[in-house]
Amino acid sequence: MQRSAIFIGSGMWDSPGFGDAHPLAIPRVASVVRLCAALDWLPPAAFRASPRASVAELTSFHAPDYVAALAAADAAGVASVATRTRFGIGTRENPLFPGVFARAAAAVGGSVLAAELAVRGHLCFHPEGGTHHGRPDRASGFCYFNDPVFAVRRLLERGAAPVLYVDLDAHHGDGVQDAFRDDPRVHTVSIHERGRWPYSGAAEDRGGGRSWNFPVPAGFDDAELRFLMREAVLRIAARVAPAAVVVVCGTDGLAGDPLSGLALGNTALWDAVLALVARAPAAVVLGGGGYNPWTLARAWTGLWARLSGRPIPAVLPAAARQVLAGLACDLIDEDRIDPAWLTTLADAPRGGAVRAEVRGLVADWEAVTT
Secondary structure, three states: OOOOEEEEEOHHHOOOOOOOOOOOOOOOHHHHHHHHHHOOOOOHHHEEEOOOOOHHHHOOOOOHHHHHHHHHHHHHOOOOHHHHHHHOOOOOOOOOOOOHHHHHHHHHHHHHHHHHHHHOOOEEEEOOOOOOOOEOOEOEOOEOOOHHHHHHHHHHHOOOOOEEEEEOOOOOOHHHHHHOOOOOOEEEEEEEEOOOOOOOOOOOOOOOOOEEEEEEOOOOOHHHHHHHHHHHHHHHHHHHOOOEEEEEOOOOOEOOOOOOOOOEOHHHHHHHHHHHHOOOOEEEEEOOOOOOHHHHHHHHHHHHHHHOOOOOOOOOOHHHHHHHHOOOOOOOOHHHOOHHHHOOOOOOOOOOOOOHHHHHHHHHHHHHHO
């Protein structure tokens, strides 16, 4: 299946948001764009600007009083105690910062556009999306709106059903699973770190009966991801036979991320995404978490190369190395920066034997499904 790849983004993310001392106050998508530009991988024909979702669009899923409260707090530059308590806006987790409403609305608009283009035959990558914790009536887990929900809904509106949603972020995709609990057209899969916030997504949690959760142990590596994909996730995809897939590809499961204990290399993550998008005629790939600016920029840039059919060099040219050398992160000490993060895109393979804990997740899944 030949599908032209489209990168959806916005200059709105050129500067980090979230204020000081927040895990997301690091260069993220802007670094991906700069790295792609340095490699000449982002021609104008392959780029689309993220539109901002309208209030009417936002309130088709989110509660009108919540949407109004976020807009008002953004305009005023302050969130009242009542707003913080009721809607989770202006907290340490979900801080108020200039332009937060526009950025969150653009994340939704970009995911809706990605879904529209996907049903027209494009393979869409929207790294600014992936805010999978957002709740209908409140902010949650650094997420103000839930753009993956809007991508799935637009696919359904365009007749692409069933939809398979697969979440490869280190944190459980709770907001998306719950949003479609009662919709028989949507199936969800989440591979996430066991015992990590939001402390949901146990293996026995089936949502409305069409959800599969794989809470993996710390140290989860390439060999284990490949095993879990082959023995469970791709078998689920074969049974669902989706008309469309939506994949959240957070980079917080990569080795070196400060907010998880997983140990993946990016090539295994790329392979998982490519295997999933090959399972349906329409595909949307979103971003997600990721709090190490070097591993994130390398992973999403390399993923774009794989999605768009570009070869990945063994060693980056000088202009690309300069982009990586200019990154910084208060959460990572200088002596913990892997030299390979500054000169390459593809990680060396990680892992060996698949542990019994991971094999047990597949055995438990098989016991329920056979």
